[in-house]
Amino acid sequence: MVDVAREAGVAHVTVSRVLNGHPSVRPQTRERVVAAIERLGYRRNDLARSLKSGRSMAIGLVIAGSDLFELPRTLRGVEGAAQQSGYWVNMSSWQGGDADQLAATVDRLISQAAEGIAVIADRPLVAGALERMVTRVPMTVVTSGDLTNPAIGSVELDQELGARLATRHLLELGHRDIVHLTGHLAVFDARARVDGWRAEMREAGVTSPEMLEGDFTAASGYRLGLELARRRRRPTAVFAGNDQMAIGVLAAFAEEGVAVPGDVSLVGFDDMKGSEYLVPSLTTVRQDFVALGRTSIEVLVGMIGGARPRHHLIAPTLIVRRSAAPPR
Structure with a gap:
């Protein structure tokens, strides 16, 4: 930002205000700063920002299992909801093992400054591993069937x-x-x-x-x-x-x-x-698998903000076509 300020002929704080959309910057000054940013190829340093603010705005995502039905649509919902809430997603995978191995995967994401963890899970793979899991950040799970761990939020299709x-x-x-x-x-x-x-x-x-x-x-x-x-x-x-x-x-x-x-x-x-x-x-x-992924992130963001974990059911929809009719 110091380089951008020098290039645009403004103070360092003015560059910061432009980047954060502050309304006090005059249009002509804003244009000079934006032009300097484009010439220099400036990009924000998210790590530096997180160290200063104490917020990474990152969510960790664990893909647990290799045979997850409609995973691309679920991921589309996850990514869309995260972006809308101002978060980016850091993804990892876990293909089975004991609870300690799942905990290690989660801890690896937390060590990368994830503020919360979402898990898209094959239920037989994670049901036992999640029962006693304790995490340092909020966690939600996309899976079928209620989980008994009261510290974890969950989302499923009904x-x-x-x-x-x-x-x-x-x-x-x-x-x-x-x-x-x-x-x-x-x-x-x-x-x-x-x-x-x-x-x-x-x-x-x-x-x-x-x-x-x-x-x-x-x-x-x-x-x-x-x-x-x-x-x-x-x-x-x-x-x-x-x-x-x-x-x-x-x-x-x-x-x-x-x-x-x-x-x-x-x-x-x-x-x-x-x-x-x-x-x-x-x-x-x-x-609606897009809604499934989106809701998991909405629940997680709420938990990051202090909300309690909850179990959320998403209702399906009957699609009537031509394969069913009154009996003869």
């Missing part, structure tokens, strides 16, 4: 509500025989969707609905779809655990001559790219 929306849509169309093809039941999201489907069916007076376990792959949807198509008495509707499984069901039904939605209605989950171009276009549940 899987149970999404399953309720899908099931309710089929019930409102007049279906009662709705089979749920689940994801792998060792996965939290799959169990939460089962809970939502079962609760909605129970409230509609259907006490023993049928479910068949898959694993969230199109192959498992195809296998279970063939099983249903070859039954003498088929269900009138299928709620697939995700859109991949719904694709497999569509392929199996097409091979066996089962019309969708003429013979059996079908609803998926995720609103994956291209689901609107399936034949028929797929009714499904949309999850």
Whole structure:
């Protein structure tokens, strides 16, 4: 800044005021300072600023796991919210291990002056590691399922509500025989969707609905779809655990001559790219992953400002297309 001040013929404090948008600088003086900055290629020294102010305006981000669904959209939400709040993001990754290794990853970001830590997590990988974690800065976690550590904020998409929306849509169309093809039941999201489907069916007076376990792959949807198509008495509707499984069901039904939605209605989950171009276009549940990432940073920034940790659920949206209709 001393070099810029000398180049522009102004005092050092005037350069500081221009850089901070202070209204007391005359337009002509501001123009001279900006021109000097451009000629000299001046850039702020964020480290020096943080030492002076005691604020780094940095957030640490830990990517925990290698199989995180829709990670790019979640990261877009993280980055957008951080920029809007005046923070920059410093990222690291942790691919499993014990709690001490996760703590070391977090501490490395804190040592780089991160004011808070956000974790985007594969739940089986972090659930145990976070239970007793103590950090020197606020922390939020993007994952499925409540965390019991009261010092950590958390954000998740409401899987149970999404399953309720899908099931309710089929019930409102007049279906009662709705089979749920689940994801792998060792996965939290799959169990939460089962809970939502079962609760909605129970409230509609259907006490023993049928479910068949898959694993969230199109192959498992195809296998279970063939099983249903070859039954003498088929269900009138299928709620697939995700859109991949719904694709497999569509392929199996097409091979066996089962019309969708003429013979059996079908609803998926995720609103994956291209689901609107399936034949028929797929009714499904949309999850807002950009909002997921954005909310995690909003919660974290609030905690940096003194707010208490909290658990935040983001509601999904039912997207109605052509794969579901009233039963014949």
